Amino acid sequence: MRELRIRVLAGVFAVAAVLSWAGARLWNSIGTLPSVPLAAPVVLALIAVVLLATAISLRARLRAQRERRPGAKGVDPLMAARAVVFGQSSALVAALVAGMYGGTGVFLLEFLDIPTRRDQAVYAGFSVLAAIAVIAAALFLERVCKLPEDDEDPPATAPAA
Numbered sequence: 312m313r314e315l316r317i318r319v320l321a322g323v324f325a326v327a328a329v330l331s332w333a334g335a336r337l338w339n340s341i342g343t344l345p346s347v348p349l350a351a352p353v354v355l356a357l358i359a360v361v362l363l364a365t366a367i368s369l370r371a372r373l374r375a376q377r378e379r380r381p382g383a384k385g386v387d388p389l390m391a392a393r394a395v396v397f398g399q400s401s402a403l404v405a406a407l408v409a410g411m412y413g414g415t416g417v418f419l420l421e422f423l424d425i426p427t428r429r430d431q432a433v434y435a436g437f438s439v440l441a442a443i444a445v446i447a448a449a450l451f452l453e454r455v456c457k458l459p460e461d462d463e464d465p466p467a468t469a470p471a472a
Contacts, residue, residue, distance in 0.1 A: 315399050315453060320406040320446060327410025328417070335418040346427075347412060347434040355408065355441035358401055362448035365394050370455045391456045402449035409442030 338344050369391060375383035416435030422428035 314457075315402055315450060320402060323403060323406040324410040324413070327407050328414035331411045331414025332418050333414075335415045339418070344415075344418075344431075347415060347431045347438065349434055351408070351412065352434065352437035352441040355405065355438060355445055358405070359441060359444035359448045362398055362401060362445065362452050365398075366448065366452035366455045369394065369452070373455070395453055395456045398449035398452040402446045405442040405445035405449070409439045409446075412438040412442070 335344055369386060372384055372386050376385050412435040416432050416439065419428050419432035419435060423432060
């Protein structure tokens with residue numbers, strides 16, 4: 312399994328932000344811009360909490376297993392792999408959502424004198440912060456589940472005789 316790269320997440324964020332900003336300008340010139348839902352930051356924050364709780368639980372179980380504590384409950388490798396895949400997919404989606412709400416929020420900064428637009432800008436800002444929390448929790452989960460063999464470089468192949 313390949314490790315998440317910050318550059319990929321930043322690229323997804325940047326592309327989504329630019330497209331969202333341009334789309335918000337276009338949509339606003341044609342009609343009314345759809346609102347940023349209040350549930351967006353709440354759902355993202357809940358996903359961040361689930362990822363963080365999973366990482367903390369796995370870290371404690373792995374530490375107990377490594378220290379060979381009596382009664383330590385082991386970690387199923389398939390469950391750990393599923394947790395990492397969930398974290399990686401959540402981080403990619405969170406980068407996309409953060410870019411989308413970030414671009415919309417930047418567009419809404421022009422209209423802070425209108426109360427409804429100001430509220431939408433605040434919701435968009437909180438959504439970006441919650442998405443960053445999802446990314447941080449996913450990266451922490453990935454680090455917790457990293458195998459010791461992953462730290463080493465692959466062995467060089469010997470030339471054929």
